[in-house]
Amino acid sequence: MPFTELVPLLKELSHAEKLLLLHFLVAELLKESGLVPLSDGGTPASQGLHDSFEAASVLARALAEEKIATHG
Amino acid sequence: MVNRVRFAFTEVDPSLGVLSTLPYLPIVLTYQNQSLRVSGLLDTGSSVNVLPYEMGLRLGAVWERQRLSVPLGGNLSKFEARAVVMTANVEQFPPVDLAFAWTQDRNAPLILGHINFFLAFDVCFYRSELAFEVSPKRY
Numbered sequence: 754m755p756f757t758e759l760v761p762l763l764k765e766l767s768h769a770e771k772l773l774l775l776h777f778l779v780a781e782l783l784k785e786s787g788l789v790p791l792s793d794g795g796t797p798a799s800q801g802l803h804d805s806f807e808a809a810s811v812l813a814r815a816l817a818e819e820k821i822a823t824h825g
Numbered sequence: 826m827v828n829r830v831r832f833a834f835t836e837v838d839p840s841l842g843v844l845s846t847l848p849y850l851p852i853v854l855t856y857q858n859q860s861l862r863v864s865g866l867l868d869t870g871s872s873v874n875v876l877p878y879e880m881g882l883r884l885g886a887v888w889e890r891q892r893l894s895v896p897l898g899g900n901l902s903k904f905e906a907r908a909v910v911m912t913a914n915v916e917q918f919p920p921v922d923l924a925f926a927w928t929q930d931r932n933a934p935l936i937l938g939h940i941n942f943f944l945a946f947d948v949c950f951y952r953s954e955l956a957f958e959v960s961p962k963r964y
Contacts, residue, residue, distance in 0.1 A: 802870065816941060
């Protein structure tokens with residue numbers, strides 16, 4: 754479909770649908786570019802267990818608390 | 826005392842044979858005097874240890890009493906996880922405390938990852954020989 758025909762259809766979309774379309778296009782562009790989207794905190798979103806570093810820091814804290822509880 | 830023990834990789838799917846072998850480590854987990862002999866997947870690609878939900882329950886852990894929430898990534902991000910510390914015995918080595926991300930995913934495997942299994946033990950993989958060796962960390 755030519756872009757000129759697409760524009761009137763896009764204008765008929767609701768505000769929410771336009772936002773969703775925008776999100777879809779950004780995600781498509783990032784995917785095509787091989788880029789990792791940023792999370793709200795400005796850091797790359799976690800891809801899996803291999804980079805669950807925040808989770809690792811929570812476990813380290815749990816270990817430290819256990820050590821204090823056991824050995825004082 | 827023996828300070829290094831060799832284990833064989835475990836064949837997961839007999840129809841695939843050697844293609845489906847994984848390094849599962851026999852380990853005894855203890856939580857408040859309740860013990861369970863299990864096998865954990867040695868996963869150098871995981872930042873954390875992961876404890877499946879049912880296994881935690883069988884060890885007597887109470888979900889509501891674990892107050893530290895653990896934000897896991899990947900497929901497990903869909904499930905809430907909480908930190909729980911257990912005592913682990915591998916062979917005749919001295920017991921160590923292992924912290925787990927106790928996930929509510931009932932299909933998750935027991936994963937032994939960097940925090941903190943690989944901080945407590947040194948592991949050498951001999952994949953071509955379908956074996957790995959484990960020893961306690963050197964102080």
